[in-house]
Every structure is written in structure tokens, then in C-alpha cells.
Amino acid sequence: MKAIIYRDNGGPDVLRLVDRDLPVPGPGEVRVRVAVSGVNPADWQARAGAPMGFPEITPHLDGAGVVDAVGEGVDPGRAGERVWLFMAAAGRPTGTAAEFTVVPAEHAVPLPAGAGFDVGAALGVPALTAHRALTVAEDGPRRLRPGALDGRTVLAAGGAGAVGHAVIQLARWAGATVIGTVSGPEKARLATAAGAHHVVDYRADDPAAEIRRFAPDGIDIVAEVALGANLALDLAVLRTRGTISTYANDGGKPVELNVPQNMVLNTRLQFLVLYTAGPEARAAAAEDVANAVRDGALPVGEEHGLPLVRFPLDRTAAAHRAVQGGAVGKVLVDVPQ
Structure with a gap:
């Protein structure tokens, strides 16, 4: 699979597009084929100077896509489910700037049928x-x-x-x-x-x-x-x-x-x-946000007050520069399918 990685802190130029093996979901995890990755200030701040924690990191906390494999203890029926992701790269090396990512199952929230992947990728943080x-x-x-x-x-x-x-x-x-x-x-x-x-x-x-x-x-x-x-x-x-x-x-x-x-x-x-908000607060927030999405309360796009600024996966560095430069709207990275 294609993935964006960095091995050292620094500017956007430390980001590289590489080939990596498909990640395997462990117990309590799901693997998601990422459609859209969302970029937040926290992503470039982590890249720029947060302690690495791992020899190699794929960035981005947020995204949306489809569950394609589940680990032990996860309902097999979740395979094929459209989801939005949050905190994918929090304390883990596998963020959403890749064709596939692995996250704890509770961090992959079902995306209602009426909501597209752009909405899902803009939720999260x-x-x-x-x-x-x-x-x-x-x-x-x-x-x-x-x-x-x-x-x-x-x-x-x-x-x-x-x-x-x-x-x-x-x-x-x-x-x-x-x-x-x-x-x-x-x-x-x-x-x-x-x-x-x-x-x-x-x-x-x-x-x-x-x-x-x-x-x-x-x-x-x-x-x-x-x-x-x-x-x-x-x-x-x-x-x-x-x-x-x-x-x-x-x-x-x-x-x-x-x-x-x-x-x-x-x-x-x-x-x-x-x-540091705690798992209970995050779980409650995810549930309430999912209900708001179901009600159609969180649309995106310029007509809804949040312009979408898009980049392909191989231009993730440019996406980071846009966020650092204060781009108005939501910066998204489209992941090839």
C-alpha cells in the first residue's frame, strides 16, 4: 500500500510517500481502507516537534473510509462498514495518510448513509x-x-x-x-x-x-x-x-x-x-457527534461555511503547508482507491 511517513521531526519536507505492507488489525482493532484523510493543526505540530515515540509515523488523526478487516473480538459484520475515524495517530504509528490504517474499533464510528466521506474526514478533532x-x-x-x-x-x-x-x-x-x-x-x-x-x-x-x-x-x-x-x-x-x-x-x-x-x-x-479529556468524555462526544451527523447537522463545503481545500496523497506536504499557513476551511487529502 501507499503511505506517507516521517522518521524525524521537521518541516513538511520530512514527509515521504512510500510503499508499505498492509497493516494487520490486532485484537479489538479494525483495518480501514481510507478514502479521505483530514489534516489538523495538531498533525503538523506533531510532525514538527512532538516526541516521536516510534521509528516511523504515518500522520493524521482524522479520516473516513470503509472497514475491510477486523481483529479478534470485533464483530465480523463490521467489514464493509463506512466509518469516520478519530485519534488514529494518537499514541500510535498508523495515522490516516495512507491507503489503509488500523485503529481501535471504537475509534471507527459508523457513517450514516446520507453523509459522504468528506463529512467524515472533517469530524474528528x-x-x-x-x-x-x-x-x-x-x-x-x-x-x-x-x-x-x-x-x-x-x-x-x-x-x-x-x-x-x-x-x-x-x-x-x-x-x-x-x-x-x-x-x-x-x-x-x-x-x-x-x-x-x-x-x-x-x-x-x-x-x-x-x-x-x-x-x-x-x-x-x-x-x-x-x-x-x-x-x-x-x-x-x-x-x-x-x-x-x-x-x-x-x-x-x-x-x-x-x-x-x-x-x-x-x-x-x-x-x-x-x-487528556479521558475515554469517557471522548466516547460520549463521538456518540453525540454521530447523532448530529445522522440528523444532517454537520454538513461541509463552502455553502455550509467550511470550504474544502483538497490535495492528493502524494502532495501531503503541501496540505501541511496549507494548514500551517492558515488556509481558510478544511484541508483534506484524497487517498487513491
Whole structure:
């Protein structure tokens, strides 16, 4: 089979297309013929500098394809099942940038008939992160379903990004009023297409006043992508006992915390990353996301607010450069069938 591998940390040029033997699924595992591989910032960050752990790694956490073999203890009936994959390369050498990959069976989630492989490959890190961001508030909910966020207002910072896009879609599916912040008209168009009820340009004169116009009682949950840059704005619009769920600090600005201000607000500041969220939280997120996909709540494509930027497998290095360069939308790698 064809696979992308790297043997040392470094830039995109360390990625190589090679021939490898078909992997064999072990107990509790499935082998998947990959159709589309999704690329996330975590993938290039791992390639650039995370401890290797293995002599050779095939990158990418997310993807979609068809189960073609199962290991001991897995229902043989899963062979032929269309699935979406998450955390394929987490602590393992076999990610989705290959014609075949092997993952734990629970990391291969059935893909509903109405959802294509592009949708499946765009789930994983963005959708599970969004789910986590929306389910850590003190007042709940801990699970998402239609009606779970009725009466709540969610602020999706960076509403045109992959996680922001998933936050908008999942929050709206669960019944929240959703406000997205963006950096200009084009990204405002994308956040609106994703389903945001209101969109605010955070570079405007007084974005806090604009957000408060839509949410006079304050924001219940902020899903934050750039905590250092946006914390002052978040606190200016957060309701008492509200939650800021932060999954990144884009721009790298240091976080300066006004302790008395947060004490008065009873702010919950929740940091999150999937690797250490725990298996129960990840399993619950995967189940809820699968239900949202079944309901048609997580479409992709420019008309749904998430443009797809495609590369063939042999140009995976270019796909990594696109993600590192801040490509707007979801970067996908098409795997030859």
C-alpha cells in the first residue's frame, strides 16, 4: 500500500510517500481502507516537534473510509462498514495518510448513509473538540442533543475556523443562540452559512457592545481559539457563572488574568485537549457527534461555511503547508482507491 511517513521531526519536507505492507488489525482493532484523510493543526505540530515515540509515523488523526478487516473480538459484520475515524495517530504509528490504517474499533464510528466521506474526514478533532467546549459548563449540559442548549447563548470565537464551524453547527443543533466572531466580511459570510444567528467583527470599534446587543444577559459559553488576544472581550460579555472553554491560543499572546474580575464573575475557565479529556468524555462526544451527523447537522463545503481545500496523497506536504499557513476551511487529502 501507499503511505506517507516521517522518521524525524521537521518541516513538511520530512514527509515521504512510500510503499508499505498492509497493516494487520490486532485484537479489538479494525483495518480501514481510507478514502479521505483530514489534516489538523495538531498533525503538523506533531510532525514538527512532538516526541516521536516510534521509528516511523504515518500522520493524521482524522479520516473516513470503509472497514475491510477486523481483529479478534470485533464483530465480523463490521467489514464493509463506512466509518469516520478519530485519534488514529494518537499514541500510535498508523495515522490516516495512507491507503489503509488500523485503529481501535471504537475509534471507527459508523457513517450514516446520507453523509459522504468528506463529512467524515472533517469530524474528528474539530467536532469532538467543539463538543467538549460545549459540555464543560458548571450548569451543564454534559451531553448534546436537540434541546440540550435551549435558552443558552454560545459565542464561537473564530467562527470561520474548523472548530469554530463545528461549535456553531453543534450548538445550533442543540438549541443554542449562536454568535460568531470573525475578522472580516468573507469570514462573516462563512460563519453565517455555518448557522450562526449573529456575526460580529471583533476588529470593529466596540465588539463587546455589539455582542451585548444580541446577548443582553451575557454569554453562557465561549468557545475560545485565541485566549490571550480575546480574553478581555470574553470577560466583557460573559454572564455571571459563565464558561470560557479554550482549546487554543492562536497568535500566542500571553494570557493576563485579572483575578478579582474573574472572582466576581465566578468565571469557569476550562482548558481542553482531546488527548487528556479521558475515554469517557471522548466516547460520549463521538456518540453525540454521530447523532448530529445522522440528523444532517454537520454538513461541509463552502455553502455550509467550511470550504474544502483538497490535495492528493502524494502532495501531503503541501496540505501541511496549507494548514500551517492558515488556509481558510478544511484541508483534506484524497487517498487513491
